[in-house]
Amino acid sequence: MIPEGxxxxxxxxxxxxxxxxxxxxxGLSGHFLVPQ
Incomplete structure (x- = not known):
């Protein structure tokens, strides 16, 4: 989806x-997108 570069x-x-x-x-109740 988003290139590694x-x-x-x-x-x-x-x-x-x-x-x-x-x-x-x-049933994951955590974050899917994690800021870096």
Whole structure:
């Protein structure tokens, strides 16, 4: 989504969808975006 050169993780859409699905599955109550 956001390239590593701009401070992002470099995830593509497939990686991000897996991450968000797992966050929803476990009911994560933390922050998704963390300021650096």
């Amino acid at each position: 701009y401070g992002g993780s470099g995830f593509d859409f497939d990686d991000m969808s897996i991450l968000l699905e797992e966050m929803g599955r476990v």
